Structures are given as structure tokens and as C-alpha cells.
Amino acid sequence: MGESLPEPGVIDDTIVAIATPVGQGAISLIRISGAGAFELLAQVFFPASGKAADIDGRKAILGNLRDARGDNVDEVLLTAFKGPRSYTGEDVVEISCHGGILVTKKVLETLLAAGARAANPGEFSQRAFLNGKMDLTQAEAVMDLISAQTELALKAAGEQLAGRLGEQLMDLRAGLLALVAQVEAYIDFPDEDIDPETGDLLVKRISGIHQEVSNLLATADQGRILREGARVVIFGAPNVGKSSLLNLLLGFDRAIVSDQAGTTRDTLEEVINLRGIPLRLVDTAGVHRSQDKVELEGIHRTHQQVENADLVLHIVDASEARSDDGTAIIPEEGRHLLILNKVDLVIHSDWESSKGVRISCTETCGINDLEDAVVDVLAKDGEAWGNNLVAINTRHKNCLKRAKLDLEAAGKNLKQKGSTALPEITAMDLRSALDHVGEIVGQVDAEEVLGEIFSSFCIGK
């Protein structure tokens, strides 16, 4: 079984939460507290100085936060406070990252993935009180805060888990419960004729549930698109009309448009509403072979944007020959739209048979076709757009990810050489998965597992 309870304030695990109001401020602050805070940060934070992270609570450090794959998440400023001289009295790190929901959430997710636990309502204040950082008169304020925030969190969770998503999660829970019951019955009732569901059959059932979890996690991304906008990255060689396309879609001059190649050296983001779908349009620096340091940095960022995109609009100048100009990085299958710009000019023979969407930014033609194509690609991601209007939040996503890891561990254990996989180990992984799902839709206790066993199997030696 996993942590049946997150134990607020009484145990010293490391908690994390976004401290600034969620929104589009220039800077977001993420706070992390607990005995393992410094250690945890050292895994994911890489100082700009290039030296190993030395987080000691004496100075602010600039550097990059990287996820498990080693990809940069954001450039952040880290301020560490060694306990007891901190807000909570424990080791605390405050991370200032770029504002905006997306970046902030990515930073949060990186820390969760590194082992931090999402803080409960009022938990920072609670720890501060318990560690003697607040006086007696503040205790009641802390208690009010805990109960008020818990009410809010409950309400929000209730709203979120209503409807189809909630049903899917309950189905997942039920499926996992049945699986756990099967394995537990096999363990606890050796003298009953219970089919020893082991080997391939069990592996198959586990991978079925693994698939369900993956599907749910996919809807998490879909939900994010609905809340925060699909990341649509405009990508191409310099001077093919990237910024013009952005401006065209926006309806005003946001990016600097000039004839000189390489004008957009950084990325620009704007949110538009395209037929009801929020799009977060990202204009990028043109990709070409360059020696200029600033430009190279811009190109590097472009590659990152492409990787994180929900959709890449790869724009080319259709009046020019196809060239190997460094744009040949391959965007993810199916999330890639080729756009032929400047079709008002003579189309070069290289592009004549291309299925790309034909537009002209100067003549503002082909925009409807482009919009159709964009909606087509994004809608393919999930089922119809209206179906999953509520999607899981970061905490839920984190729980599901952990459940997914447990299921993978269980599967791996079963496929091990010698096939002497021990059922109690499988059970341990599966129950951990069930606990993580339970954190979202209600914990499963031993009694419920037994209930499932006795209703499914005729036990009674």
C-alpha cells in the first residue's frame, strides 16, 4: 500500500506549491519546503555558472531547471533559506520562474516528478506554526485557513470530477480494484480453487489498465489545451513569412516584420480564439545556418518550442526552391502542417504537387483553408472537442503518472526472467497504483478489497 494519507505538517516530507496567484504575471514564485528540499532541487537545478548546484541557503542562484529527460524547463532564480531560519522553519527554496500558466505548471510538474508532494491547503502556514515560527495568536488563523482552503479545494475537485472524466476515473479504479482482488485472493486463499491468474493473462490485464491510465493522461493534455490554449508553433526558415502569418492570425502587428532575415530573435506568444479553440501562437526565430551567437540562441529556443508544440505550422516560401536550410528537423507526426506562403507569386516547381495549405499573407488569402486544417489536426487529438470539457489538473496528473509507473513496475516484475514473479510483489505495485488513483477518486481500504474478493470468488473453506 502506498501513503494512505498525506500527513500535513507532521511528517517532514517535501512539499511544493505555486505561491503567486495563477495568471499571467511576469514572474511566478514556487515554494518548496521540507528536509529534502535542497537535495531535491540539486537533482533538477543546474546553475548558470556551470558548476554543480550548491544550494546552501546563503545566496540567490541563477540557472536552469531541467526535467528528467534533461530538457530545460525554464531559466529560474533560486533563493534558498536554511531551516530554521525560513518561513516554515524547514529548509525552504523559492523558485522564481517566468510567469504564465504553462511555464509555472511545468516547473511545478518537474518538482513533483523529482519527488516533492503537492502541498495540502494551508500546509505551509501549518508547518510554520508547528515549527514555532508563528505565535499562539496565529494558530486560529492557520486553522481557519486550513478549513477554508479545504472547503474550496473540495468544491473545485468535486466540480472537476463530475461528468465523463469522473466516470472514466471511477472505471479505472474499479478495474484496478478487481485486479488487486484477483491477486490478493490468489495469495490469501491457496486452498480454494481460484484460478492462479499469473503470467501472460495477468500481464495483459495490467497493460490494459496501463493503457487506460495513458489515455487519461492524454486527456490531461487535451484539457490543458482547452484551458491554456494549444501551443501552435510557427516554424520556418528566415523571411518566409512567419511573423506575417502570426500577425495575420492575430489581426494586428505584434511581431516586428521586416525584409531583413533574422528579425525575430526570440519567441513571441499570443493567444487567439480560433473557432472556439484557444490557440497559443508562438512565433519563432527563423531557423537557418548562422554564426551569430544571439541568433544561435534563438534557433535553439525554436527547436525547444517545436518539441513542446501541440501543432507546428511549418511555413515555407512557395516561390523559392526547396532548400536544405536547417528546417529539416522533423516535427512530430500528425502535428505538423505544411504551409505554402506567397502563393500570390509564381509557385516554384518544387512545391507544385505539395499538399500543403496554400496561403498568401500579403494578399490575405487561404486563411479559411488554414483554419480548417488547424482545427482538423487538433480535433484528431481526442474525440470531439466538447466531450472532455473538464480535464484533470496537475495534482491528478501527478497521481496518474505515479500509478502508471507502478503498473509498469508490476508488468516488468511479471515479465522477469525465470518467471518466478512473486504475487505479493505484484500486489504491492498494484496496490500502490490503486492508492494513487484513490487519491483522486477516493481511497481504497483493505475492507473494500476484501469486499471485491468475496463478491467475485466463492470463498469458504
Add this chain to the structure above:
Amino acid sequence: MYSYPKIYDVLIIGAGHAGIEAALAATRLGCQVAMLTQNLDTIGQMSCNPAIGGLAKGHIVREIDALGGEMGLNTDATGIQFRLLNRKKGPSVRAPRAQCDKKAYQSRLKVTLENEPNLDLHQGNVVDLIVKNDQIAGIETSLGMRYSARSVVITTGTFMRGLLHVGMQNQKGGRMGDAMSTLSDILAKLGFVIERMKTGTPCRVNGRTIDFSKCEKQEGDADIPKFSFMSDTITKEKDDIFTLNPWADKLFHMEQLPCWITHTNAKTHDVIRGGLDQSPMYSGIIEGVGPRYCPSIEDKVVRFADKERHQLFLEPEGRHTQEFYINGISTSLPYEIQYDFIRTIAGLENAQILRAGYAVEYDACDPTQLNRTLETKKIEGLYFAGQINGTSGYEEAAGQGLMAGANAALKVKGENAFVLGREEAYIGVMIDDLVTKGTIEPYRMFTSRAEYRLLLRQDNADLRLTPKAAERGLVTSERAERTASLQKNLDEARTFVAKNNFQGTAIEKWLRRQDVSWLDIDEDLRKQLPSSSWEMVEIDVKYAGYIKRQEQMISRTKKLENREIPKSLDYSEVRGLKVEARQRLEEIRPATLGQAGRVSGITPADIALLAVWMEKGQKRSQK
């Protein structure tokens, strides 16, 4: 009214599996103990099946043994068939099970108790409890005898307001052939919440009339799994207590008896369905809640209608008796239906029923009325153990009995309570479940109830518990020394496998592979450690990563488990606590924040509020 001249430290009501361990634990702690039973000839009676152990239950017996209890030794002495269940599964879910000679089992226990110098046995029927200022002072029997005692442990089994059902006929009694007890009336008067439970037992048949050629034979294991670490002390010298299995010539057991497997069939099910209108279960006569894991045959036939047959085990009740227990066919159908359906079963066509199966309804007390020491919250010095707490099973009863008896004695002696945590023992899991969550059906232990299953193994029960028991004076010095040397062997073996190589790698690393065992290691290397050390260290190594995971889980919850909630805490004052949470906490009055977190309906936010409130109280009192 005659007052018995001796004042006892601990008085035990009932001489079943719970009462016996309670009495012996209290005597081991040096207390003057009395035991009252309605019938001295049924001490340690196996009222249902003639078997001890099995999954989780076998674990409990190993724990009882490690804590100095008698059940393991008595099973080893009187067992007639031994098996280690789940041999092919991992070590944490292996468990010993034994068929016992029913008469030998109970007779040996009676003699053991009689030989205990600090223990007085009394035959008598308790009709009243003497309570002064919410403190127990003694008991009264139906013959007008008064016994004074500083503490009392009640272990009444199914006897309180017991009602026995066979078809539409029923009679009062705690067990077929025995009278019932009215003690629950007194408990109700004292303000205890009484629940009604139900359990059942199958018919017994004469083995002379069974055709075993139509049954499948189930033999015991050649490699006998023992329940007790001390079974080599069971000898058969002139002055030794009677035993079936003396330890001599390095041989523990002489000869095992088989069990037999047969099945019900469509015909059996037809007969049963035909009798449902006369079933006290299905006609609503029985109100008590029965256990889901031990359904009657009529329940199985109704609830799992598509199942073509149900497996039955024919278990011998002893070495010399012809009586056989038909495991799997517990019933309360009328005698004539039992007669008919038994005869439809392969091997039982001519079976003669010695005793009919029956259901028993009885009174139990909601166990959330107890502290973790099994002392009642209402009356000081009064303890409950066994079926009175809504449990089922000899092993569950014995485990509680030992803890209740030990705690009653410790309290009289003015010493700290002895409480086992969920991470320490199945007994700890069971008691925590009972006093925190209560139970709606007779509670039975399953390994799935233990969140730290990999740690709570039957093979390490001695290492886990004997040192703790030794600290409290519950075990003999011989047992404590043996365990210490076992621990030393394990430590040495750990060093050995870390320092020595096999096939080019450290043995420790090599043994981690799932497809190898220590038996595959070259003999000259293998010889350097005793096989018992190899077995222990192999489990250690193979489970290592998972054990570490469980240990981390434990350390995460440790702070909460150690944080005691003041007994005087007024939950109505805790700001922000919702009404339902407050009511639940007031009912259960958990001892620690960890236990509070396991109370149903209590959220992490409630625990946070409690933690802040407790801290506030502490700060205020410091001022």
C-alpha cells in the same frame, strides 16, 4: 453470598483460545491469576474445524509463539498433519497450517493450565460484574460466589446469549451441548453497545462410513513446518505433559494423517435449494451478521448459482477418533435436508452424520469501545478478547487474549502498556483495525489487511517480536537467548554474503536473481553457513529493494504514529473541525494522530487541524 478468600490480580472469564493465552501471559508476568469456565472439560475446545493456522492465521500463531504464548507449542504437540501453504509463492505469504487431534489439543492445554503455579482454575458461570467507580473489582457466579480481582478479561466466545439454529428449530447455548451466558445483559446495563453476530459449523460424519476411494487424498508435507521456535522442548519423558509428537532422535513427528477432497454437485445443490424455505438464514429468523469469507453451503449455492460444484475437505478430528469434519459445508438447514444432501456427495453416499451442522448467533461488543490495550474505555481494568470483540478464529482470539492478559497484568503492576504497531505484527494490525474501525462481520485476518506484508513474515516472527516480549518479561530467558543467537547468525550471514563471491559476483548480488537459490551455490561455500542462515539471508536479499520501500513508508508515518493525543482533548473545541469528523473522533478517541488518520471519514485536513490544536494546547501549557 460467599467471597472467595483470595484476591486475584487478573481474572479471566472463559477458557477458550483467548482465555488460555490471557491467563498464561498474566502468569508469566508474575500475577496471581484466576480462570473461570462453565465447564473445565472444554478448556481449549476447537468448537469448529480441527485445524490451526493457514494464511495470516498461521502468521498470528507464529507471533503468539514469539511472544511466549502456548498456541504454537500446543499445535506442534498435537498436530496430525502439517503443511506449509503457498510454498511456491514468496516467503511473506507462506504460512503453516496443521490439522490437530481435537481431544489431544484441548486436553494438553487443560493440563498445561493446571500445572501453572500462579493460576487457579474454577468452574463457574459468571452472572454479574462488580464495578466500583468505573473500575472493575470482581465477578459473581450463578452459585452466589464472589471473586475479587484487580482486573478482569472477558473471553466469552459465542456464549453470550448464544442461540443455536438447525432449520426452524433453535435452542439456547454457546455451543451445541453447552449452556449460554447472560453476561451481555450486564454489559448492556453498564452501557456497552452490543452487536449480534452469527457463525456456523458443518456436520461431522463417521469416517467408518466414508468411501475414501472416491475422494482425492491430500497429504501433509514431508518437510514439516513447525509453529514453535521451541518445539524441540516437547519431549515424552515420564513427567512431561502428554504429547502426540515428541521430539526424539532429531525427529519431530511420527506419522501424519491425510485429509480428503471431494465436491458437491448439481444434485446436492438441488436438495439445498429445495430446503431454503426452511433455512433460518433465508427465512429471516437469524438476525446476526455472518462472515462473508465463511458462507454456509446454502449461501454459496444461492450467491454463486452458476458454480457447478464446491470443493469440500474431509478433515480427521483426531488420530484415534473416527469423527470427520466436512470443511466447506457449514449449514443451518434442517437435519433432514443435511441428511439428504450429504448423501449426494461422492464418498459420502452412506455417511452417517454424528452431529448436525448448525448456525450460532451470539452477542459481541463493538470493539471501538476498547483502547489499543484491549481495555474498555468505560471501565478501568476490564478487558475484552476474542469473539466478544467481533472476531472469528482460534488464532485471532488467542492473539488478542495474549495482549489483553499481558496488558491487564502490566496495568496491575503499574507498568507501561504493551502495544504492537501495524508495522510490527499481524496482531498489531488486527487490534488497530478493531479498535479504530470496528467490524460489521466476524473479523478474520488476511494477509491483505497488512500494509507491511513483506516485513510481517512467519519466518521472522521470533526476530520481530521476541526481543520486545523479553523486554516486558513475557518470554523465558531460554527463548530470548535463542532468538538473540538467531539474530547473530543472520547478521553474520549478511556479512558473509556481502564479503564472499560466487561466480565472480558478491553472493549478495548473485542471490538477488529470481531464478536462483542458495541451494545452487557450490557446496564448499554453502557449508560455511547453517542452512537456516542461508534461508534467512536469501529472503533478505531477494526482498531487499521492496523491504526498503516498506521501511520508507513506515518512517514516513512514524511521527504521526508516535504523536499521542491527550486523553482529555475536547474535540468540540477544535476550530474548523467538521461535525461528522468531531463525532467520529469523539466515539473512537484515537490514541495517536496516526490512529486518528485511520478512523473512517477522517481527512488529512482534519489531522492537520488536530495537530495545530494540540500544538496550541502545548504552547499554552508551557506559558
